[in-house]
Structure formats: structure tokens, C-alpha cells
Amino acid sequence: xxxxxxxxxxxxxxxxxxxxxxxxxxxxxxxxxxxxxxxxxxxxxxxxxxxxxxxxxxxxxxxxxxxxxxxxxxxxxxxxxxxxxxxxxxxxxxxxxxxxxxxxxxxxxxxxxxxxxxxxxxxxxxxxxxxxxxxxxxxxxxxxxxxxxxxxxxxxxxxxxxxxxxxxxxxxxxxxxxxxxxxxxxxxxxxxxxxxxxxxxxxxxxxxxxxxxxxxxxxxxxxxxxxxxxxxxxxxxxxxxxxxxxxxxxxxxxxxxxxxxxxxxxxxxxxxxxxxxxxxxxxxxxxxxxxxxxxxxxxxxxxxxx
Ligand SMILES: C[S@@+](CC[C@H](N)C(=O)[O-])C[C@H]1O[C@@H](n2cnc3c(N)ncnc32)[C@H](O)[C@@H]1O
Numbered sequence: 001x002x003x004x005x006x007x008x009x010x011x012x013x014x015x016x017x018x019x020x021x022x023x024x025x026x027x028x029x030x031x032x033x034x035x036x037x038x039x040x041x042x043x044x045x046x047x048x049x050x051x052x053x054x055x056x057x058x059x060x061x062x063x064x065x066x067x068x069x070x071x072x073x074x075x076x077x078x079x080x081x082x083x084x085x086x087x088x089x090x091x092x093x094x095x096x097x098x099x100x101x102x103x104x105x106x107x108x109x110x111x112x113x114x115x116x117x118x119x120x121x122x123x124x125x126x127x128x129x130x131x132x133x134x135x136x137x138x139x140x141x142x143x144x145x146x147x148x149x150x151x152x153x154x155x156x157x158x159x160x161x162x163x164x165x166x167x168x169x170x171x172x173x174x175x176x177x178x179x180x181x182x183x184x185x186x187x188x189x190x191x192x193x194x195x196x197x198x199x200x201x202x203x204x205x206x207x208x209x210x211x212x213x214x215x216x217x218x219x220x221x222x223x224x225x226x227x228x229x230x231x232x233x234x235x236x237x238x239x240x241x242x243x244x245x246x247x248x249x250x251x252x253x254x255x256x257x258x259x260x261x262x263x264x265x266x267x268x269x270x271x272x273x274x275x276x277x278x279x280x281x282x283x284x285x286x287x288x289x290x291x292x293x294x295x296x297x298x299x300x301x302x303x304x305x306x
Contacts, residue, residue: 040136040220041074041078041136042077045218046217046218046295047077047078049297050078050081050135050164050217051082051085053215053216053217053297054133054164054166054297054299055082055164057299058162058164058299059086059089059091060089061162062091064090065094066091066092066093066130067094067126067128067130067131068083068093068095068096068129068130068131068132069095069096069097069098069124069132070082070095070096070097070098070132071124071132071133071149071153072098072099072100072120072134072137072138073099073108073134074097074099074101074104074105074107074108075111076095076097076113078133078135079095079108079111079113082095095113095114096113096115096116096125097113097115097116098115098118098120098124099115100117100120105117120149121149121152122152123152124153124155124156126156127156128158128161129157129161130158130162131161131162132153132156132157132161132162132163133164134153134163134164134166135165135166136166136168136295137165138165138167138200139167139168139195142191143203146193147207150204151207151208153207154207154302160301161301161302162300162301163209163301164297164299165297165298165300166295166296166297167194167200167295167296167298168194168220168294168295169194169195169294170196170292170293171281171292171294173196173198175279175292176195176199177273178270178273178279178282178291179192179291179293180192180194182265182269182291187262187265187269188227188228188231190231200298201213201298209301209302209303210302210303211299211300212298212299213296213298214297214298215296216294216295216297218295219292219294220295221290221291221293222293223287223288223290223291224262224263224266224288224289224291225241225287226241227291228258228262228263228287229241232255232258260287263286263287267284270284270289
């Protein structure tokens with residue numbers, strides 16, 4: 001198993017963890033997020049991979065009427081796709097969407113889902129769930145909060161219920177360490193806890209789950225420019241990454257200054273890794289430096305009490 005960096009990452013206090021807050025403050029809607037380099041969520045091949053890898057092995061074990069929830073579900077696009085597939089298999093699902101971001105939930109409501117606006121750290125608002133799905137959510141939270149979230153999910157499932165989760169990770173332990181550093185509170189004012197497969201399996205075990213790695217969804221690639229823009233307090237009217245047409249000259253100047261300083265920080269972080277740590281495949285190209293994120297999918301069930 002890869003080494004577990006729990007103590008080190010766990011030092012970030014929950015109330016100091018800005019990742020979710022930063023995205024919420026950007027006050028964008030889900031379809032706007034997609035314009036800003038976040039289109040991974042809606043790509044049909046990524047939705048398909050989640051279903052094929054995460055669900056195909058368990059569909060026949062699910063009841064004909066499924067009580068289901070998408071956690072950190074934003075606009076509910078993934079739930080919509082999963083619902084359709086389940087219907088095709090003769091299974092009727094009643095999905096609710098839980099998210100802390102009210103703006104995203106408005107879109108889930110438009111898709112016809114019941115919604116709950118709350119932080120999963122506090123609770124999962126439904127009991128005796130047959131199927132909980134989650135994708136690309138946990139890294140926004142501190143390690144202590146991830147532990148609470150996983151425990152809340154485990155407690156909300158039926159004993160025979162399933163939790164299918166795709167997390168964002170990196171090729172190996174060093175890549176995960178690198179992406180956590182370039183998206184850290186110090187570098188980007190944000191903070192992330194991307195986990196290795198080993199980290200995730202250990203956290204699930206501690207939360208009381210039996211968990212299997214089911215396979216990898218397609219990797220995503222983001223440039224430093226996209227990652228910086230994503231949490232920049234941007235104008236709602238901007239049409240895409242670095243569309244500065246709505247910025248005043250002074251705002252543009254400030255933007256480039258902050259962005260370039262961020263890229264310099266990332267260069268320093270990359271250089272600090274080059275001595276013996278295995279991330280030589282990351283080619284520094286300034287703002288256009290591309291970072292690959294992997295998408296392991298896991299299937300969990302509450303451990304059977306003996
Ligand atoms: C990158 S988006 C992914 C959206 C969706 N799961 C998908 O794959 O299309 C992450 C979502 O997780 C939500 N989120 C993160 N941490 C959360 C928490 N502790 N409680 C509730 N929602 C959370 C965010 O508000 C955001 O909508």
C-alpha cells in the first residue's frame with residue numbers, strides 16, 4: 001500500500017479549509033463552471049465510464065425500487081444518467097441530490113430531483129439508502145471531514161446498500177503530493193486533499209466499509225491557467241477561461257500579476273520534486289503546464305458485523 005500522509009494533511013483545521021468556500025464565492029452556475037475548464041463532469045464518456053466501471057457489477061443486486069442519492073451531486077447530471085441506465089434494466093430509482101452549493105442545486109431541481117442543501121460533514125439527510133453515488137467531491141474537504149463524511153455515508157446505507165465513489169487522484173503518491181501542493185492554501189488560497197488509492201482504501205476501512213477498487217475512469221487534464229482561473233473571483237459574464245473582456249485595465253493587470261506569481265510558485269514546487277521523486281513526466285510550460293488527474297472508482301458496502 002502507498003504511504004499514508006494522514007498526520008501531515010490532517011493538520012489543516014476544518015474551519016480553515018477554503019476549497020468549497022472558494023468555489024461557492026465564485027458564484028457560478030454548473031453550466032458556467034463547465035465554461036471555466038470544468039467540463040469533465042458532463043462529458044458522455046466520463047458518465048459512461050462511471051456507470052460501466054462502478055455500477056455494472058452491482059445493478060442486478062439492487063432491489064427493483066431503489067432509494068438512491070447523489071452526494072455532492074451539484075446539478076444532478078450523473079444521477080440523471082444513472083437513473084436512465086437503471087430504468088433500462090427494469091429498476092425504478094428515486095434519487096435525491098445533496099450538495100452544499102445552493103446555486104448548483106437549483107439546476108438539480110430543474111432536472112426534477114428532490115434536493116438537500118447541507119454539508120455532508122454534518123449528516124446524510126436520508127436513511128436506509130440502497131445506492132449512494134459520489135464523484136469528485138471528497139478532495140474539497142479536510143481529512144478529518146472526509147472521515148466524518150465517510151462515516152455518515154456508511155451509517156445512512158442499508159446493511160446491503162452500496163456506495164460507488166469516483167475520486168480525483170494522481171498517477172502515484174508523488175503526483176498526488178504535487179497536485180495537493182499546487183492547489184494548497186499557501187499556493188492558491190484553496191486547499192485540497194487528493195488521495196492516493198491506498199489513502200482512500202484506508203479511510204474507507206476506518207469508516208467501516210468493505211471497499212474494492214473497480215477501475216479507472218478517463219483521466220482529466222487541466223493547465224495551471226485553468227486551475228488558477230477556476231477559483232479567481234471572476235465576472236459572471238466571462239465566456240471562458242481567461243476571457244478578460246469584462247475586466248477593467250486595472251483588473252487585468254492585477255489578474256496577470258497574481259496568475260504569474262502562482263505559476264512561479266508552481267515552478268518552484270515542481271523543481272522541489274525533481275530530485276529523485278517520480279514526476280519527471282510533468283513538463284513545465286508556464287501557464288500552459290498540463291497536470292493529469294486520474295479517476296479511480298471504488299465500490300463499498302458496510303462491513304458485515306460478526
Ligand atoms: C467538482 S463538483 C462535482 C459535481 C458532481 N459530483 C459531478 O461529478 O458532476 C464537487 C461538488 O461537491 C460539493 N461538495 C464538496 N464537499 C461537500 C460537502 N462537504 N458537503 C456537500 N457538498 C460538497 C461541491 O459543492 C460541488 O458541487
